[in-house]
Amino acid sequence: MATTNDIKNGTVLKLEGQLWNIIEFQHVKPGKGGAFVRTKMRNILSGKVVDKTFNAGLKIETATVDRGDYQYLYQDGADFVFMDTGTYDQITVSGETVGDATNFMLENQIVTIALHEGSPLYIELPASVVLEITYTEPGLQGDRSSAGTKPATLETGYTIQVPLFVENNTRVKVDTRDGSYLGRVND
Numbered sequence: 691m692a693t694t695n696d697i698k699n700g701t702v703l704k705l706e707g708q709l710w711n712i713i714e715f716q717h718v719k720p721g722k723g724g725a726f727v728r729t730k731m732r733n734i735l736s737g738k739v740v741d742k743t744f745n746a747g748l749k750i751e752t753a754t755v756d757r758g759d760y761q762y763l764y765q766d767g768a769d770f771v772f773m774d775t776g777t778y779d780q781i782t783v784s785g786e787t788v789g790d791a792t793n794f795m796l797e798n799q800i801v802t803i804a805l806h807e808g809s810p811l812y813i814e815l816p817a818s819v820v821l822e823i824t825y826t827e828p829g830l831q832g833d834r835s836s837a838g839t840k841p842a843t844l845e846t847g848y849t850i851q852v853p854l855f856v857e858n859n860t861r862v863k864v865d866t867r868d869g870s871y872l873g874r875v876n877d
Contacts, residue, residue: 692752694727694744702734702806704751709734709806717746734811737789756805757814762795770795772803783810793848794819794866815866820875821845823860826852839871 697703701712710731719725725746732739744750760772760781768785770792783803785792791813795801802814826842839851842862850864852871863872 691749694746694748694750696752697727697729697744697750702753702755702804702811703731704753709753709811711812713739719746753806755811757802758805759800760803762797762799762801764797772801775800781810783813787811788813791815791866793844793846793869794821794864796821796846817867818863818865818872820861820863823852823856823858823862826856826858828857 714730763771804811821844823842842852861875
């Protein structure tokens with residue numbers, strides 16, 4: 691058993707039989723009254739995000755979560771197959787667990803998988819990835835980055851908004867949290 695003082699980003703709590711991942715937390719000590727911890731948590735199974743406040747020092751149950759680096763090998767129907775980079779063991783993860791990470795994953799990419807008692811909970815991608823644009827409408831002469839954006843399809847099949855001057859076969863850096871364009875990458 692831990693207390694609310696042990697809460698950190700990424701901590702997984704077991705509340706009412708469900709697992710919750712701490713996204714944000716803040717220890718608050720008001721001038722009057724007792725201290726408390728304000729958290730924003732995501733339900734690992736449903737993805738629902740809620741705000742919850744705990745009194746300071748309250749005993750909470752944390753779940754044991756093992757995080758490891760895995761290499762994405764291939765998609766098998768609705769499932770995805772990963773390989774543990776340390777032991778070379780393969781693990782199959784359902785499409786629901788992978789979720790939106792499919793928009794930014796290429797074969798052989800290294801990701802972090804969180805496991806609880808051997809079953810995959812969620813996948814963590816790097817904060818940004820470099821992907822190639824396979825199709826976008828051609829820009830017009832004189833288009834600059836401040837003029838606006840246009841849709842562009844990445845090599846994963848996901849569509850993002852890019853500045854008008856970006857062309858086909860351009861490698862771009864993409865934020866994996868919200869799918870935003872971060873800039874061109876020159877190899």
